Amino acid sequence: MKLRSDLILRTIGSDHLIVDPSQDMVDFSTVYTLNSSAAWLWEELKGKDFDTDTIVELLLENYEVSKDQAASDAAVLLQDFQKQGLLEE
Template sequence: MRTKTGFVLKDVCGEKIVVAEGRENIDFTKIISMNDSAAYLWEKVQNMDFDVETLKTLLCDEYDVDEATALADSKTIANQWLEAGIIK
């Protein structure tokens, strides 16, 4: 997987969201809100190929979480990002 070009993480009024950059990409139905751990992962995987194992490792390295929970969360996040169309 890889993040799609043109999507950036912004902090808007204390909420972390991923938005499309550029006038042609304006579609306010495509704003993706992220919690702190999802935003952390988004920042870490920019410009690199990754999979759910990569996400799991990043979560385990940063947070006090067991591998099974981190893997389940990584699968959920990856699926949400795929459904939102912000990764390929």
């Protein structure tokens, strides 16, 4: 799977927002906020094919979490990305 290539991560202060730059005017009903970990993962995954294992490995390499916690967090993140339509089909 891949992240949608038409979306851009913007950081405003401490907020991380996913926006669709093709909109003439920003529609705040379609702006998605990410925490700093999810924003970091977005940047790491941008333009790459990935799966759950890819996310787990990134989390394990960069955060002090157990493999079980990383797998749980990766599953939740992917579920959220899919639900919000942030992944290419």
